[in-house]
Amino acid sequence: MSLSSIDDVLRGWDGELAVSCHDERTDTWMFIAVHSTKLGPAGGGTRMKSYAAPADALRDACLLGRAMTLKMAVAGLPMGGGKSVLAVPRELSAADRRHLLLRHAHNVEVLKGSYRTGPDMNTTSDDMDVLGEVTEFAFGRSEARGGSGSSAPDTAVGCFEGIKASVAHVFGSPDLAGRSVLVQGVGAVGEPLVRTLHAAGANVLVSDVSLPRVSALYDELGVEVLAPESVIGAEVDVYAPCATGGVIDAAAIPRLRCRIVAGAANNPLGAPEDGELLSEAGILYAPDFVINGGGAIHLIGYEALKWSKEQVDAGVVGIGATLTEIYARADAEGISTETAAERLAYARLGQPAPPA
Numbered sequence: 001m002s003l004s005s006i007d008d009v010l011r012g013w014d015g016e017l018a019v020s021c022h023d024e025r026t027d028t029w030m031f032i033a034v035h036s037t038k039l040g041p042a043g044g045g046t047r048m049k050s051y052a053a054p055a056d057a058l059r060d061a062c063l064l065g066r067a068m069t070l071k072m073a074v075a076g077l078p079m080g081g082g083k084s085v086l087a088v089p090r091e092l093s094a095a096d097r098r099h100l101l102l103r104h105a106h107n108v109e110v111l112k113g114s115y116r117t118g119p120d121m122n123t124t125s126d127d128m129d130v131l132g133e134v135t136e137f138a139f140g141r142s143e144a145r146g147g148s149g150s151s152a153p154d155t156a157v158g159c160f161e162g163i164k165a166s167v168a169h170v171f172g173s174p175d176l177a178g179r180s181v182l183v184q185g186v187g188a189v190g191e192p193l194v195r196t197l198h199a200a201g202a203n204v205l206v207s208d209v210s211l212p213r214v215s216a217l218y219d220e221l222g223v224e225v226l227a228p229e230s231v232i233g234a235e236v237d238v239y240a241p242c243a244t245g246g247v248i249d250a251a252a253i254p255r256l257r258c259r260i261v262a263g264a265a266n267n268p269l270g271a272p273e274d275g276e277l278l279s280e281a282g283i284l285y286a287p288d289f290v291i292n293g294g295g296a297i298h299l300i301g302y303e304a305l306k307w308s309k310e311q312v313d314a315g316v317v318g319i320g321a322t323l324t325e326i327y328a329r330a331d332a333e334g335i336s337t338e339t340a341a342e343r344l345a346y347a348r349l350g351q352p353a354p355p356a
């Protein structure tokens with residue numbers, strides 16, 4: 001990611017506000033980006049990660065917060081969008097991690113419910129339990145502490161439904177038997193996704209920067225393992241990025257040999273216009289904020305809306321139908337699927353979509 005200044009980040013951002021502080025004990029920059037409260041309190045997870053510069057972390061929070069606004073709107077949830085980033089300089093000791101989480105919980109509490117957090121990259125239900133000692137505005141606490149537990153399995157289910165809808169659009173049938181699907185990143189979401197795809201008869205390929213993770217799946221399911229540098233050029237029906245964002249950029253797109261990009265990673269595109277480049281390359285793109293909405297549906301459904309399991313499951317499975325509708329609109333209007341999805345979100349927000 002390029003080095004950027006706070007000036008670049010906030011001038012170009014259409015969100016409501018970003019709050020920040022620096023934690024001296026852990027040398028961590030802490031950001032909360034509240035992108036929109038138009039449809040309800042801003043919701044979005046807390047990400048813990050290292051960045052080259054504080055402004056890069058702020059940019060991540062701002063763009064991820066915007067994606068949350070679109071995600072909530074498309075999923076029909078009465079919430080706005082936001083995100084937090086704890087830009088740690090290194091992996092923290094347990095005591096330092098707890099200190100940082102308690103400070104973050106205090107910051108969330110200061111926002112009095114206008115921003116509500118949850119687990120995200122490198123944070124878990126256990127971390128939400130720590131936040132819960134200070135603030136009630138943390139979704140995804142453990143079931144023992146009154147939360148709805150990990151939303152990752154439901155994110156995987158939504159992604160699976162989205163892959164089927166995408167395969168149906170391109171190949172005329174949602175049947176995954178014999179279809180090749182490459183899952184990049186086999187963590188909390190990617191791993192259950194691999195199992196579901198495998199059970200559905202797909203020819204699953206996996207890649208992860210962590211060798212133990214992929215070798216466990218190789219031993220158990222016999223899935224093919226790809227080196228991280230072979231992912232972009234892999235000849236597969238579906239490429240499912242389920243790890244970090246920014247993997248599909250102007251340099252990667254001409255090298256892609258897949259028919260479909262449909263994965264659970266947030267912000268997989270390097271830049272907004274990369275959605276158009278994928279479309280021009282004849283690759284069907286499942287917009288991230290639609291296909292990865294299962295986690296938000298799980299957290300908000302169970303905890304804010306008090307939905308039953310049947311209602312949450314129906315919401316998560318509905319991601320397939322939402323994508324089918326977006327693909328039909330994109331075809332009918334001659335626009336990219338990213339643009340069609342953004343227009344759907346902005347229509348629900350009652351705001352004009354930014355120019356494509």
Ligand code: PPY
Nearest residue numbers: 043044045116117118295296
């Ligand atoms: C995500 O879907 O990326 C999230 O961050 C999930 C979420 C949704 C609502 C509150 C907290 C986290």
